[in-house]
Amino acid sequence: MATDTTFTNQEFKIVGTRPPRPDGVDKVTGRARFGADASAAGQLVGLVLRSPHAHAKIKKIDTSKAEKLKGVKAVVTSADLPDLTKGDRGMFDMLENCMARDRALYDGHAVAAVAAIDAETARQALKLIKVDYEVLPHVTDVDEAMKPNAPIVQPYIRTAGIEPKPTKASNVAQKSEFGHGDVEAGFKQADVIVERSYKTEQTHQGYIEPHACLASVGPDGQGELWVTTQGHFTFRNVCAGLLGMDIAKLKVTSSEIGGGFGGKTHVWAEPVALALSRKANRPVKLVMTREEVFRATGPTCSTSIDVKIGATKDGRITAATATLRYQDGAFTSIWGMLGAMTSFACYDLANVKSVGYDVLVNRPKVAAYRAPSAPMAAFAVESTMDLLAAELKMDPIDLRIRNAAKEGTRASYGPTYGPIGIGPTLQAAKNHPHMKAPLGKNQGRGMACGFWFNFGGQTCTDLNIGVDGTVSLTVGTVDVGGSRASLSLIAAEELGIPYDRIKCTIADTASLGHNDTTEGSRGTFSSGMATIFAARNAIQVLKARAAKMWDIDVADVDWKNGRAVALRAEHGNLNELTLGEIAAKSPQTGGPIAGHNETVADGAGVSFATHICDIEVDPETGKTKILRYTVIQDAGKAIHPDYVEGQFQGAAAQGIGWALNEEYIYGTDGRLQNAGFLDYRIPVCSDLPFIDTQILEIPNPGHPYGVRGVGETSIVPPLAAIANALSNAAGVRMTHIPMSPPRVLKAIKNGRH
């Protein structure tokens, strides 16, 4: 079957090699065009006015002076973005997040926007807009927001997941519960029980490219949007819905994307840019500043988590519970639920319960950040696992191996696992030379595990063969880190032609069917699957054309190594036909040769990683230096190993920054105090060592090549791996992330454990 997703264990000729990426030259010469690199004739500069208050009633907005300023072509407020959402709360939240309506809900919330002939005029116009605010009490801390008398962020919220349904408004949007067995009975069987509470601060994806778009809407209701996004089809649907446009009449083109990591999965200023363009009847380019990116796009949650794990003397866990409180910013989402689902996914547990809370605060709407919600839960659980190992006087890695989930384990979040990689990554870590390397004074080693679900989703791919035998592969998932190379490898493998005969392009929304957003590590998994099927469909056409050229029955044609082969002895006089030879004749044999596939790529395979890290703590300053770092992760099948390693390394580096430095710092006034790369410090080149990688390949049975998503899992273990290393180096158990020098110094001064 052309569309059978079952893993076939085929031997690869090209998949698994490391050819240069097709967009490499453009990206090293400055030619690649990112979000802010496009221009249109007559374009205006769009700028957004943002609330300086964490929570305020907007009593009146006077735009008259700004409108009168020479060179200003449009000013918009929420009045220009009327509510067309027809009771769809999710869509309304996106509308309200793009432009505040009666209340500003966080520092940085958009309240108005202008389009002017140049940046100076636009900046001047923003100053002329007068907003009459009535400042309201605010709350930014997750635990504070759950208290009974906390200021209410969204008065419509009644906590979901509680019976009977509450009648009073609350900041707790949702309670979700997962698990099985009887945890009370399980704790009674335990010889040792460890219980600890943890906090993690809010971090940002920190992509180097700020959000940027070029919007153009004409009076005929047709529009175009050039935008840096992880999901241009999703952006099209959402923007069309919010602006009352027909989906087919809004063409969205994804630019090269300068990093997203989940942060470019939601619309932020794009509907505003379209509204400005519609009002001005001119193209509008809107580029965020770095400060706007920090204040007004979607970082990840800050959290507060309690974990309790009990085990018998021989190290078998008898029960485990977690309570996880995640703040979603000012709009409800599922981040606490995902935290609860992922928390114990690495382990085979008879009695387990996790309870997640999604909590609203006066902070920006939280967006996905690489394996969203999993790193914080893993920090709490994996730190507690090390505490448990210490109580049991067991090697932490042996404790994990003893309790690791395996094929047939019922996951704490519900499903039963197929073949999975947690056991193999742990064994590989145990056997790794890194584990035996000597350590010096003030140095320590830690390890931790991580899990991510991975995702498939709606996918649509075209494959067109030119008369010269070269192949245009057209996909709709955005290339966030080299997927055009991986997908070209897959097409070359299927067709049996060289890699450099394929050219992979990311299509705009007018040129291909809907593709879900590139998230959940789905790019190479799902577009790879659709590419395999599209190529196999094209091969059917190639075989039919060869049959026509030979004037034999198509049933007598096979496809081998990029050539049509005539079967049966009586066709022995027919020479094989290459793909190029068939393509050259295509105008005479029935026209262009193409393969197409649309699918919902089910069967994403879960992914696990184990990390090892060595650190050194300076006891004078509390500064932690990463000395050595090893990532071991299951990829299912590494299509282009360079870019698989790159995902492992990049994810680990983000986790290291999160663990040691990065945090949103809010003042008591509810304003973000460090909205820039100087004060929100992400790891720089001199902060890190080389990051060693080991790719394991435990095939995903739900993909023809065995591919699993690889992009996210390795941001999950670093927080706990580093905390565990710090505990071994300095004798202090850090329960608050980031483990910045002042916190570590304080812990050292307060004494050991």
Add this chain to the structure above:
Amino acid sequence: MSEGIHVATTVNGDAVEYVCSPRETLLDVLRNRLGLTGAKEGCGTGDCGACSVTVDGRLVCSCLVLGAEADGREVTTVEGLSTGGKLHPLQTKFIEHAALQCGICTPGFLVSAKALLDRNPDPNEEEIRYALAGNLCRCTGYDKIVRAVSAAAKEIRNSNANR
């Protein structure tokens, strides 16, 4: 509106003239007036290095230099790195070593790395890491970037030795 300033300068070896506002940065001029969008604005505050260019051979963040200051100088951007239709060894090695993922920081890294190799043709790992500490990359963890710069340095040294 503010009065424009006339500037005559050299960009990637070509004589260029423009009129800019006294508030405009060199980065704005390069991107918006000269169409050279290789240098990127990642922060506008000199913290990310994505806008790195050289002015009279000196590495600068072009977001912290005014367009007017380029008068009479020689500006080199990533677009000026490859000469005569041939990629610079740094560019080749960045591709070969998969030293880029999204690629937004790549122009800045290449310009910074070239400035490093121009003054130190044989840097060790630590020297590379400190020289590139002003350039932020969020995708790679810097591993393959450091390897690519090291490999390019070696190739340049070898080709100079064989001359």
